[in-house]
Amino acid sequence: MTTFTEFLNEPIARRALLACLMIGFANGFVSAFVVLKKSALKIGTLSHALLPGIALAVMLFGLTQWSALGGAIFAAMIIGLGSVFLARTSRLDQDTAQGILYTTAFAGGYILLSRMNIRQKLDEWLFGSIVGMSDSDLWIAFGISAFAVLVLTALQRPLLIYLFEPNIAASLGVPVRFLTYALFAVVILVLISSLQAVGCILSVGLLVAPAATVYLFSNNAKTLFWGGGIIGALGSVAAFFLSYPLGWHISSTIIVVLGAMFLVAYIVSPRYGLLAQWRRR
Amino acid sequence: MEVNHQHAHEPHVHHPGCGHQHVCWGAGQEHTHHHRLRVSDISVNYHEVVALEDIHFDTECGRSIALIGPNGAGKSTLLKTLAHLIVPDHGQILWKGQRMQSSSNEIAYLPQRGDVDWNFPITVRGLVEMGRYPNLGWWRPYSRHDGEIVERALAAMELLDLQKRQISALSGGQQQRTFIARALAQEAHVLLLDEPFTGLDKPSQETLHRLFRDLTKEGRLLIASHHDLATVPAIFDDVLLLKRKQLAFGPVSDVLTKERIGNAYAV
Numbered sequence: 001m002t003t004f005t006e007f008l009n010e011p012i013a014r015r016a017l018l019a020c021l022m023i024g025f026a027n028g029f030v031s032a033f034v035v036l037k038k039s040a041l042k043i044g045t046l047s048h049a050l051l052p053g054i055a056l057a058v059m060l061f062g063l064t065q066w067s068a069l070g071g072a073i074f075a076a077m078i079i080g081l082g083s084v085f086l087a088r089t090s091r092l093d094q095d096t097a098q099g100i101l102y103t104t105a106f107a108g109g110y111i112l113l114s115r116m117n118i119r120q121k122l123d124e125w126l127f128g129s130i131v132g133m134s135d136s137d138l139w140i141a142f143g144i145s146a147f148a149v150l151v152l153t154a155l156q157r158p159l160l161i162y163l164f165e166p167n168i169a170a171s172l173g174v175p176v177r178f179l180t181y182a183l184f185a186v187v188i189l190v191l192i193s194s195l196q197a198v199g200c201i202l203s204v205g206l207l208v209a210p211a212a213t214v215y216l217f218s219n220n221a222k223t224l225f226w227g228g229g230i231i232g233a234l235g236s237v238a239a240f241f242l243s244y245p246l247g248w249h250i251s252s253t254i255i256v257v258l259g260a261m262f263l264v265a266y267i268v269s270p271r272y273g274l275l276a277q278w279r280r281r
Numbered sequence: 282m283e284v285n286h287q288h289a290h291e292p293h294v295h296h297p298g299c300g301h302q303h304v305c306w307g308a309g310q311e312h313t314h315h316h317r318l319r320v321s322d323i324s325v326n327y328h329e330v331v332a333l334e335d336i337h338f339d340t341e342c343g344r345s346i347a348l349i350g351p352n353g354a355g356k357s358t359l360l361k362t363l364a365h366l367i368v369p370d371h372g373q374i375l376w377k378g379q380r381m382q383s384s385s386n387e388i389a390y391l392p393q394r395g396d397v398d399w400n401f402p403i404t405v406r407g408l409v410e411m412g413r414y415p416n417l418g419w420w421r422p423y424s425r426h427d428g429e430i431v432e433r434a435l436a437a438m439e440l441l442d443l444q445k446r447q448i449s450a451l452s453g454g455q456q457q458r459t460f461i462a463r464a465l466a467q468e469a470h471v472l473l474l475d476e477p478f479t480g481l482d483k484p485s486q487e488t489l490h491r492l493f494r495d496l497t498k499e500g501r502l503l504i505a506s507h508h509d510l511a512t513v514p515a516i517f518d519d520v521l522l523l524k525r526k527q528l529a530f531g532p533v534s535d536v537l538t539k540e541r542i543g544n545a546y547a548v
Binding site: 036038154155157158160161163164165167168170171172173174215218219220221223224 | 361364365366383384385386388389390391392396397398401402403404407408411412414415417419420447463467
């Protein structure tokens with residue numbers, strides 16, 4: 001165990017721990033929105049679309065954090081809006097359009113990146129690299145997390161009406177279109193921070209599981225946001241401490257821990273758990 | 282300018298919406314001054330398809346109107362247009378003599394119960410509190426005055442005992458009443474209801490029917506899509522018979538003739 005304490009004294013480990021806390025909280029917080037909006041699948045496809053954007057930006061501007069970040073934002077915007085456009089201008093629905101666009105983009109991005117001789121970086125984008133974070137990465141993660149929590153808290157009142165029923169929201173004067181775009185932007189930013197932590201393949205887990213777990217306990221939408229943040233942070237930090245002694249890949253450990261927490265909630269939740277349902281029968 | 286009403290009784294009680302409006306709920310008295318809703322030549326297209334054409338009617342608060350017509354006749358579209366959720370391609374809606382430019386807290390939209398996720402984590406009271414949004418906006422704190430209005434809305438819809446319940450633990454009738462309470466909390470004059478009686482059992486239908494009468498008596502205008510022709514005369518004052526075009530509008534007994542119904546529902 002001495003090696004683990006030694007490891008903890010390394011700046012790199014402390015940065016990773018801090019990143020787990022911040023990214024876990026922000027993603028958990030935003031996961032309440034994803035769960036209430038029922039858009040988990042959409043987020044999953046969106047996260048895959050980030051890869052080609054990163055590839056393109058790395059090709060054009062060289063490999064820096066900012067180019068990767070910019071590329072990811074660009075890709076998400078283009079493909080998110082592209083699927084809306086494709087759906088409007090053809091007889092396809094948006095899900096179908098997304099299914100085609102995202103997989104094509106992901107495959108294209110993978111080919112580009114794998115041709116660029118940055119094998120190790122590629123793995124990091126696919127599966128995350130929370131241990132390899134620099135100070136500037138950490139600042140980006142902090143900025144994104146603070147922004148996401150701030151925006152969702154400030155917009156809580158109109159947001160909940162919008163999530164409940166968009167038509168009711170519009171009839172009450174909630175700016176539905178503005179909310180749609182603002183939240184799309186927040187989700188993309190948070191996705192990018194989770195990209196760092198768990199990579200684009202696993203990021204959906206971090207953006208769904210925390211609030212889904214709280215959803216099994218609470219009937220209060222606000223609890224879903226803050227509880228999701230806490231579960232996300234707890235799960236990520238726990239995974240950090242588990243992964244080193246066990247020798248597990250940390251990103252996967254984060255998702256496995258969050259998945260396990262959800263499973264426990266699903267079984268033992270006093271109101272909506274499996275056991276409670278059996279007992280009521 | 283609206284005519285102010287003097288309350289002969291209960292002079293100290295604040296009636297939400299009173300002073301410059303005529304809806305004094307809970308006062309239980311009939312009002313003489315009624316706002317007008319005038320719809321002229323509305324048409325709505327979805328892409329190339331005409332969803333509504335040449336809708337024109339004129340009514341006022343204190344009445345209840347049934348929208349009747351076969352499936353796909355445009356009942357929901359008309360309700361959404363009146364709620365300003367859909368902007369008509371042609372024609373205009375005049376509310377209190379003025380052209381409607383945006384959604385208004387005076388006009389409440391109540392979707393079909395089936396369109397809502399009843400598992401949404403919110404209580405009855407939480408849903409009714411949503412009606413205060415037009416007054417509160419994003420940040421203004423929820424005041425005691427808001428609380429009183431919500432309380433009154435819950436009481437009017439006989440929901441005080443259920444206010445802490447999660448909305449999925451309600452019967453269909455209770456869910457519909459929760460929707461109406463939300464509209465009352467909004468201080469709406471006009472309630473646009475999409476199939477409010479659908480899927481309700483007999484006692485719930487009767488309760489809702491009674492509450493409808495109370496609401497119109499208070500001086501509210503109710504416009505509801507409805508598919509059960511047999512119950513129309515008991516519940517509603519007027520009928521708008523619809524099949525993309527407006528086939529007829531007027532008092533129930535004038536409009537619901539065998540010939541007209543045959544025309545509307547003929548394949």
